[in-house]
Amino acid sequence: MRDPGIALDEAAPDTRARAVEVRLTQMGLGLARRFGDGVGGRLADRVLRVLSDRHPRAFTALRDMPEAHLLIDPVDAPAAVLLRVGPRLALRVCDRDGPAHVAVDAAVRGPCARLLDLLEGRIDGDALFFRRELVIEGDTALILALRNTLDGEDMDLFADMATAAGPLRHALPLARRHAGRMLDLLGIARRAAPPPLRWGMVALERRLGGKPQGS
Amino acid sequence: MMPLLTLGPVLFNWPADRWRDFYFRMADEAPLDTVILGEIVCHKRAPFFADAMEAVVARLTAAGKEVWFASPILAGNDRERAAMRDVVTNGLLPVEANDMGALALLAGQPHAVGPFINTYNEATLAWLAGRGAMSVSLPAELPASSVAVLAKAGAALGLAVEVQVFGRAPLAISARCYHARAHGLHKDGCQFVCGNDPDGMPVKTLDGQSFLTVNGTQTLSHGYLCLAGEMERLAAMGVSRFRLSPQAVDMVAVAAAFRAVLAGQRDGRDVAAELGRLVEAPLENGFFHNLAGAAYAAEA
Amino acid sequence: MDSFELICPAGNPAALRAAVDAGADAVYLGFRDETNARNFPGLNFSREDLAGAVAYAHARGVQVFVAINTYPQAGNLGPWERAADDAARLKADAVILADVGLLAYAARRHPDLRLHLSVQASAANVEAIRLYRDAFGVRRVVLPRVLTVPEIARLNAEIDIETEVFVFGGMCPMAEGRCSLSSYATGLSPNRQGVCSPASHVRYEPRGAALASTLGGFTINLFGEGEQAGYPTLCKGRFLSGDRPAYLFEEPTSLNALELLPELKAAKVRALKIEGRQRGKAYIAAVVAAYRKALDAFAKGQALPMLNLDAVVEGGAQTTGAFKRAWR
Structure with missing residues (x-):
């Protein structure tokens, strides 16, 4: 009935831009984790609200699902996220073992770049399972449902966040346009920066991470 | 309606002598009402026992059994179509159609509909009745809830509804021969390797767990479907024909056991327990209980 | 003779737009329930989605076929009958059906609705196909993947309705609609639950x-x-x-019959079908565009372009499947 395949590389965004996005995602997760449940939780709520407003079909479908918890674990990032589907749809940053008090129904673990592909529906539904770089645990149907639902959208996490109101509006398109340079600069700056500059970079990371300002 | 016991066609490639002797013994000893003959899996096998067919029909008929002729499950190429046409136009025996093509050729004649025609609901059953079906044998994968609806609808339409109660469940048919493939052969030069496995070729998972049975182009369950414990419930639903599918076990004993259940002389659950000891593979009734077909629900 | 019609899958509205934009002549899809044979979580179309899909496709001269190709449940025909009613109401160009009870219903209730016979009906011979034509007015049959190209040619010489064949994607080695392997292991089957x-x-x-x-x-x-x-x-x-x-039954390969276009044309096949309603929109866009390009070249009598579809099939493994006798 269904047949294996692999994802189409041509469907992936510019690899340099993706590398920036991966870096930003890793930073965002790290920051949200450090901020703790209060601020980090507000950040996650914000991401979910923006995506939900922009993709009502998919998010209605996710709310129509029976309640279940899906752990999405980017193994190359400092933290994981827990997605609760169902009427009480929610997103939370957590440890990669999942929150202690929640029974996780399914987990998908893999490099950040692959998981962004998953979120944006860039990985083919079947192909998801063939890449050994993604590890799938627990309820396979839950993961497939999420993948299929997201594939029905033309979702682009960073573009969506960028066009939404907030501090990312200007930072992200710029980051994308200058993806290559940005990546190099971040890398060089991180390695070479003297302490005061490093402090400045934390501020930049904060801005890019979308920490709510006075909201 | 008096419940009837049917013996489905032998699905496996038995040598002609064994095939003939099996039916002679069924004629003489097995308490069956209807016996269905015919090679329905692979037309290449049919010539082997063609010579014995006449004697078998005569012996069964003389023993008071009604004899039907079944059409092939798959009739794609010209030779398979010719085989299908030969069955339908045999002019002697009633026909059980196992493909829509055979059904088309039976237009206007009373006939039986076999389990390989997809009868899943009452609308289909009504359509079949309107074309002259006298009885319909249901696909093995139907759960009790569907069987109940169809048995009731069948009674209203005046046709008999049949359910398989014993033997490996047929699961799939293909143009490809898996027996040949497993032996590194092509279907056209198969050397009739399916003849090595009179009860089918076992297929195990990589863990060594018994799983399926290959019979040439056909795939069956590993376990034996057994609804002995459910006979009372089936009869109460209005199912009036009960099909046994021949396996390489003592089918006279099997037929006698099911006959005793139908006659109210034995408890179906006791018979199921006895059959569990008679056959080497596990018993299965999962399809009927709306579970995986491979499951066995002890609660009948 | 007209060029081949290219029939493409869609599991959601985004995939439908991708297929239409990439050059499909028709897109086939199903509702979000057990009435179709790709009833997978998160996939398929609501009634509202179908209305939008039909509008999008029709505005671009593309047809929409609705697959209602599972076998209705005894005692619960409603969902299947409503699916046929809604497909007709929302101006689908055809419905793809398998069950004779449902075919009878659709032919009776919607005499103007074009009926296609699903591959799930496994109509593999002239006699069966004529029966579906005569009894229900079926206009096209999707052939089961058990026939070789010469067998298809002989079949088409004897019937007067259109045939559609699968040319790309996943391939069942078993006759479709006659397989209970899935329900044997899980209790859920293609025929009953569409999975x-x-x-x-x-x-x-x-x-x-x-x-x-x-x-x-x-x-x-x-x-x-x-x-x-x-x-x-x-x-x-x-x-x-x-x-x-x-791999006792079939290797994990993908069907690709591109090389057989001349033979399929000579066999008088009307429509070529791509499998994969469960596949992502990226896959659909790539495969449809590749086939569009090949069909356009073929229609002009040009050499078939080399298509790099290896990227979309596992390990680059492709087969012509049952179209060639050696597969058996």
Whole structure:
């Protein structure tokens, strides 16, 4: 009935831009984790609200699902996220073992770049399972449902966040346009920066991470 | 309606002598009402026992059994179509159609509909009745809830509804021969390797767990479907024909056991327990209980 | 003679737009329930989605076919009948049906609705196809994947309705609509629930460096370290018959009959179908565009372009399947 395949590389965004996005995602997760449940939780709520407003079909479908918890674990990032589907749809940053008090129904673990592909529906539904770089645990149907639902959208996490109101509006398109340079600069700056500059970079990371300002 | 016991066609490639002797013994000893003959899996096998067919029909008929002729499950190429046409136009025996093509050729004649025609609901059953079906044998994968609806609808339409109660469940048919493939052969030069496995070729998972049975182009369950414990419930639903599918076990004993259940002389659950000891593979009734077909629900 | 019609899959509105934009002549799809044979979680169309899909496709001269190709449940015909009613109401160009009860209903209630016979009906011979034509006015039959090209040619010489064949994508080695392997292992079947080897019954288990894929508790495959893993579709699994592990039924390959276009044309096949309603929109866009390009070249009598579709099939493994006798 269904047949294996692999994802189409041509469907992936510019690899340099993706590398920036991966870096930003890793930073965002790290920051949200450090901020703790209060601020980090507000950040996650914000991401979910923006995506939900922009993709009502998919998010209605996710709310129509029976309640279940899906752990999405980017193994190359400092933290994981827990997605609760169902009427009480929610997103939370957590440890990669999942929150202690929640029974996780399914987990998908893999490099950040692959998981962004998953979120944006860039990985083919079947192909998801063939890449050994993604590890799938627990309820396979839950993961497939999420993948299929997201594939029905033309979702682009960073573009969506960028066009939404907030501090990312200007930072992200710029980051994308200058993806290559940005990546190099971040890398060089991180390695070479003297302490005061490093402090400045934390501020930049904060801005890019979308920490709510006075909201 | 008096419940009837049917013996489905032998699905496996038995040598002609064994095939003939099996039916002679069924004629003489097995308490069956209807016996269905015919090679329905692979037309290449049919010539082997063609010579014995006449004697078998005569012996069964003389023993008071009604004899039907079944059409092939798959009739794609010209030779398979010719085989299908030969069955339908045999002019002697009633026909059980196992493909829509055979059904088309039976237009206007009373006939039986076999389990390989997809009868899943009452609308289909009504359509079949309107074309002259006298009885319909249901696909093995139907759960009790569907069987109940169809048995009731069948009674209203005046046709008999049949359910398989014993033997490996047929699961799939293909143009490809898996027996040949497993032996590194092509279907056209198969050397009739399916003849090595009179009860089918076992297929195990990589863990060594018994799983399926290959019979040439056909795939069956590993376990034996057994609804002995459910006979009372089936009869109460209005199912009036009960099909046994021949396996390489003592089918006279099997037929006698099911006959005793139908006659109210034995408890179906006791018979199921006895059959569990008679056959080497596990018993299965999962399809009927709306579970995986491979499951066995002890609660009948 | 007219050029081939290219029939393309869509599992959601985004995939439909991708197929239309990439050059489909028609897109086939199903509702979000057990009335179609790709009833997978998160997939398929609401009534509202279908209305939008029809508007989008029709505005671009593309047809929409609605697959209602499972077998209605005894005592619960409503969902299937409503699916046919809604497909007709929302101006689908055809419905693709398998069950004779449902065909009878659709022919009676919607005499103007174009009926196609699903591959799930497994109509493999002239006699069966004529019966569907005469009894229900079926206009096109999707042929089961059990016939060789010469057999299709002989069939088309004897029937007067259109035939459609699968040319690309996943391939059942079994006759479609006549397979209970999935329900044997899981209780859920293509015919009843519209699922095969459902994800709800799939588990991946690490076993040391190896990875096992299981279905309903049965091990369907075992992948060594570094070996590309596969989804445990039952008939594409590795099993033991005797002592050697082997792909007993079918290798995990993908059908690609592109090289057979001249033969399929000579066999008077009307429409070519791409499998994969469960596949992502990226896959659909790539495959449809490639086939569009090939069909356009073929219609102009040009050499068939080299299509690089290896990227979309596992391990680049492609087969012409049952179209060639050697497959058997």
